[in-house]
């Protein structure tokens with residue numbers, strides 16, 4: 001196949017002084033940060049759907065970008081194959097080692113699921129060949145259980161057992177694909193696993209059924225040799241009014257309630273966290289504290305808009321705090337940073353595709369360097385440690401190890417007289433340390 005992104009070069013690192021728009025200013029793949037190459041810390045992945053499929057269509061108008069990649073028409077197997085060629089050339093030129101996809105990003109969905117599955121077999125043969133030639137790996141796969149009209153009331157949470165059956169069939173097929181292509185993960189994003197109104201909804205039954213679908217996935221996946229991580233990707237709403245996997249805390253609680261936490265972790269998306277009214281850092285912190293940190297969908301929203309805009313991440317404050325949490329969680333094992341990001345509708349050219357990734361990869365490289373600097377600086381960690389020092393000894397330590405009683409603490413309180421204040425939170429001082437480390 002001939003070159004698709006003609007005239008667009010292999011993107012290299014040129015350093016912060018470079019003015020070349022098609023060069024990395026901060027992402028230097030092999031440069032070591034905290035003793036490990038950047039590329040191993042960051043594990044960048046390309047999302048098939050946004051990069052190779054999304055043309056910029058919105059509710060008010062059609063696409064602006066040409067994503068035919070030389071094929072004659074959308075919705076054909078010729079186009080599906082052209083996307084494979086485009087995707088691998090793109091990853092090669094940007095130095096991206098991983099990719100993620102839904103079943104229907106790869107091939108057009110047929111009326112009959114048997115035909116769709118045959119198309120998936122054909123396209124994954126092609127992908128497998130390209131993987132063998134390039135060494136690119138699959139970070140995670142997923143089944144699109146939200147676009148087809150049959151999923152209007154959800155997939156695992158549908159009121160219809162017949163619809164549940166189709167969901168089960170898609171999950172099974174994508175687990176087969178995960179094994180065929182050596183994927184490290186399988187994601188459940190429940191875009192329609194929620195409700196529009198409680199007036200018609202059996203919340204208990206729906207949540208149990210979602211868990212049941214996940215249990216079947218674990219059982220089948222392990223049986224066929226899938227040893228990757230399963231993920232829930234939380235999101236509070238959109239397209240449903242309310243989604244059950246609202247945020248990291250509710251998804252972690254769900255996994256624990258249904259005994260799924262051993263096989264499942266979370267795939268935390270920045271824009272979903274902010275839609276839930278949290279910061280990206282907050283949801284990463286919760287995932288870490290709950291022991292279910294797994295992977296990341298890297299993007300950012302626009303706080304002035306109330307929806308999922310999936311912009312390329314560029315706020316270095318955000319990427320710094322995200323990388324700070326990821327480093328504190330011990331870094332990625334099977335997960336990585338999947339750019340679930342898309343160009344703005346008016347950025348419709350091939351070089352815009354390149355520049356979106358350059359922006360995002362540089363923003364995370366800078367975030368990594370700055371997060372490592374915050375950790376090495378040590379003042380923030382030391383302050384937090386000191387702030388809780390009263391639990392290190394005496395009755396504080398007994399509270400921590402569970403041996404203190406209310407009677408005992410009550411007697412201590414009575415002997416203390418007027419309570420002292422708990423110590424300044426020093427927020428402004430800490431924020432100024434962050435700015436010093438970022439810009440000093």
Ligand code: XLS
Nearest residue numbers: 142189233269297308340
């Ligand atoms: C949509 C989600 C979706 C998942 C994969 O908001 O981000 O793209 O990542 O189904």
Ligand code: CA
Nearest residue numbers: 233269297340
């Ligand atoms: Ca996502």
Ligand code: CA
Nearest residue numbers: 269271308310
């Ligand atoms: Ca999103």
